[in-house]
Amino acid sequence: MNGTQGPEPRSAHSRPIQVSYAPQSGPAPMAGSGRGRRVAFGITATVAAAAMIGVGAVSWAHRSPAAAAQVEVSSTSTTGSHHPVSTPPAGTAPVTLVAHRVPAAPAVPAAKVNCNVKKCIALTFDDGPGPYTHKLLGELAAAKVEATFFLIGGNVGHYPSLVRAEVAGGHAVGNHSWSHPQLTLLSSSAVAREVARTQTAIHHAAGITPTLMRPPYGAVNPRVLGVLGQHHLSAVLWNVDTEDWKNRSVSITTQRALAGARPGAIILMHDIHPTTVQAVPGIIKALKARGYTLVTVPQLLGHPVAGHKYFNR
Ligand SMILES: [Zn+2]
Numbered sequence: 001m002n003g004t005q006g007p008e009p010r011s012a013h014s015r016p017i018q019v020s021y022a023p024q025s026g027p028a029p030m031a032g033s034g035r036g037r038r039v040a041f042g043i044t045a046t047v048a049a050a051a052m053i054g055v056g057a058v059s060w061a062h063r064s065p066a067a068a069a070q071v072e073v074s075s076t077s078t079t080g081s082h083h084p085v086s087t088p089p090a091g092t093a094p095v096t097l098v099a100h101r102v103p104a105a106p107a108v109p110a111a112k113v114n115c116n117v118k119k120c121i122a123l124t125f126d127d128g129p130g131p132y133t134h135k136l137l138g139e140l141a142a143a144k145v146e147a148t149f150f151l152i153g154g155n156v157g158h159y160p161s162l163v164r165a166e167v168a169g170g171h172a173v174g175n176h177s178w179s180h181p182q183l184t185l186l187s188s189s190a191v192a193r194e195v196a197r198t199q200t201a202i203h204h205a206a207g208i209t210p211t212l213m214r215p216p217y218g219a220v221n222p223r224v225l226g227v228l229g230q231h232h233l234s235a236v237l238w239n240v241d242t243e244d245w246k247n248r249s250v251s252i253t254t255q256r257a258l259a260g261a262r263p264g265a266i267i268l269m270h271d272i273h274p275t276t277v278q279a280v281p282g283i284i285k286a287l288k289a290r291g292y293t294l295v296t297v298p299q300l301l302g303h304p305v306a307g308h309k310y311f312n313r
Contacts, residue, residue, distance in 0.1 A: 118293040119263045122300045123147040125271035129159035146170045148297040150214035153178035153198025160205035172296035174212035191227045229307020238268035239312040244276040253279040264313030
């Protein structure tokens with residue numbers, strides 16, 4: 001947006017967007033359904049325009065879709081917190097825009113990972129970018145592992161350099177709505193706004209347009225899927241829930257990830273919790289020891305179809 005070098009711009013709105021949620025009745029993702037058809041992962045890479053989107057950080061109560069009636073844990077992102085990174089000049093290719101000292105993970109081209117042969121598994125991280133995302137990117141790069149990040153649009157403007165670092169590191173970046181509502185409770189036009197605003201924010205930050213959407217709480221229905229399809233998005237759910245947002249425990253998060261691991265699985269975690277980031281190196285090491293190849297969701301699913309939902313390969 002401009003060529004200045006300096007601190008990442010503060011939001012024009014210093015107060016967080018407060019989002020409250022009525023009790024939900026959304027469907028819990030069920031393991032084993034939604035096998036992906038194999039099609040191309042069509043992110044649109046363009047020259048990045050540095051984002052200086054005036055947005056507030058998002059707060060929300062995170063609730064497991066598989067346990068809607070269970071205790072809520074408030075998960076509040078840091079308001080106005082931002083990394084002392086540089087705003088890149090406009091017109092620079094995204095790969096050059098990484099202000100963090102995150103070594104780029106050697107990208108494994110999707111075509112070279114044959115998940116029909118390999119024991120593939122995908123780590124996914126929701127609700128960022130956040131204060132711990134930078135550390136996680138370093139851990140992933142050190143382990144030479146690519147993951148998938150589903151971003152809250154309202155947080156993207158606070159950490160645009162992290163979004164670029166995710167893309168530059170070979171990770172897949174998807175849409176996780178603007179403000180984390182249960183989409184099934186919204187009108188179709190409101191769903192479309194949540195989706196489109198986040199698509200725009202991610203594109204402004206990193207020059208890509210996601211083709212994957214993780215609906216908050218895993219709540220989708222045919223109507224929501226129809227809106228996602230109109231935006232060329234596939235719904236990516238999960239079949240391994242670490243419940244890291246609830247247990248906030250390195251050991252429990254690790255245990256749940258490994259207990260659920262199976263070929264083709266999609267593991268749900270959240271990079272806004274320090275315990276999760278601490279757990280990741282051990283999870284990766286253990287999965288590799290069991291013969292898994294850790295891949296992005298596009299690598300795992302091949303060519304997910306817009307408007308369809310997927311829980312695993
Ligand atoms: Zn979420």
